[in-house]
Amino acid sequence: MSTFVWHPSPGLVAQANITRFMRAHGFTDVDAFVRRTIEDQEWFWDAVVKDQGIRWTRPYTRVLDSSRGIMWPRWFPDGLLNLTDNCVDRHLDAGRGDQAAVVWEGDGGETRTLTYREMAREVGRLANALRTLGVGRGDRVGVFLPMSPEAAIATMAVTRIGAVYTPCFSGFGAQAVASRLQDSEAVALITADGFHRRGQVVRMKETADEAVAACPSVRHVIVYRRLGRDIPWTG
Template sequence: MSDFIWEPTPDYVDNANVTRLMRRHGIDDFRALVRKSCDDIEWFWSAAIEDLGIEFSTPYERLLDDSDGPQWPKWFTGGTINLTYNCVDRHALSNLSDSTALVWEGEDGDVQSLTYAELARDVNRVANGLLAAGIAKGDTVGVFMPMMLEAVVALYAIAKIGAIYLPIFSGFGPPAISARLNDSKAKALITADGFYRRGSKVDMKSVADAALEDSPSVESVFVCARFGDDITLNDRDRWWDDAFGTESDALDAPHLDPETPFMIAYTSGTTGRPKGSVHVHGGFLVKIAAEVAYQLDVKPRDVLYWVTDMGWIMGPLEMIGGHAGGATVFMYEGAPNYPEVDRLWSMVAAHR
């Protein structure tokens, strides 16, 4: 076997998140932690929740109820939680309020950012706008957007009100989009006029319009302007700024059952009909927060960047995992090797 490319220094190990967890419980060996986590899952997940500071608005009475069989587990029974509160609101109310939550770089080099306080403000405006548009708990909202700050705002706004977030890959054509909208019975779609890739404009609105011709459940469409070009909107469409810009920036996070659906993530469809996987507020938040904290060792104010699209599972994963831990998440709009092959590494150097 070849040598490892990188090995942690003793100081790195001593200050790792997983070391903190072990130290809190008197565990000296990582393998012993792994064994204990498998032998006593109720201990492990309760310990992780406490260590990571995840907040339940109502404490759960039982961590896991598998009385209906292992295929139908119920997690955190008797408790209530809100994913957006844990990823956004609680940091906006803490000493991380002015810490950067998101950094975005466009392919043209433009850079924008949001602090946790600004992210909370924008999330509340969009959440209030969705409520005003008739979107309620349990309704599905499709999000067909490029890598832009508003795509993350939309994710958290949808989740905050108990609606269901439906991520759709920004490169899909109309049939793939309508298949997901129809299968999930989406009530609304949030999209953009387009984005830049390899120096060219990629139109999204016309693709969305074509998909919506075969998506009868969609009643409302919200369009975010990346280009700001003069495009035609129909009676169903509203510009993002018009729909959300004047809404209140205050909204208390509702207390949700941990099994409340948060997201429907579809398989790619390359080997058959796309299949929707339902993820919930409690399980997705706790599992992904633990993965990013203990496997990636991401800490508050660290910068996390994953080369992905918000339409794939890794987009929501990096956002929720990073933000649950108070980190800064970096997003990039275009091709990672444009205009030069070192574009990705130049961004890493600039935003590390």
């Protein structure tokens, strides 16, 4: 199809981030810019990293290593970074602590906003709790949570300590959650007592208990009291 259903206004195009990026690199023609991004991927992605201010704890030695074939590319070899440092810390360092980091609206219309400063505090609390439980670098941590501020906090806390975030969709049944925990040999699971979906209460803790019963590697279960309902505290 060649029919466009929407065209951005000239004003919207002028203020777009991609327009700013193109101009910063001397491009005024979109087609020429796209060709350059395809023909010189290392230039493009290196420029994106610098444009976005992505921080590295250890710099990469090159952008793309395709010496093993295009099927097995290595992006940013030798580089080391932390997701939480880039998603939270650098914004605090830049003076954006009071700006919104997470804006959430629940199934029932309830809303919650967390600033970068608030995110840093909550992420730090959970990260320290995980460390206290003996969770560390390289350990896998299952995250079985609804789409919520807690899910963002859990993701950042897991990556803060160098552990591996293992997502489990909130709509999964116990068997599906268990299979992901088993495959990753997760040592901990972060879940919630439940949440609302289409006006109904989804009982996550009971599903988590059933899943963990089949996963001997899981040593700890951390539960967010989202609904505050009575739940079993032993599996």
